[in-house]
Amino acid sequence: MGGTTGQVRGKTQIETYLAYVDLVDGYGETFSDRNPDPVHKKQCKCEMVRDLETGEWVLHYHLHT
Template sequence: MGGTSGEVRGKSKVETYLKYFDLCAGIGSMMEGRNPDPAFKKYTKRQMVQDSETGEWFLYYHLHT
């Protein structure tokens, strides 16, 4: 299985989600046009964790090809 993985960080959950969405849209042509499904927006936000030192929210992701 191929793909790309990493993390996205932001000052709020909304900012983090928007960065994740932009990341997916930016590589959409390589990933067969896959963008985050709006139906899973709440699930995605529940997967975010807040860094206790910086206060930033981050989301680990793995996008399959």
């Protein structure tokens, strides 16, 4: 079992969400447990935070096999 953690950044919340969806889709079925789950767009949006230095939206994630 393994996994990866990281963050996705974007100028807007939708840009950040779409980047996260692309990231998860790029792994295919490698990671079955995704936190947050990209299927739940509103949950992803609630978990985003604003980087006050850059103004970007940041979504921290954990993907686990």
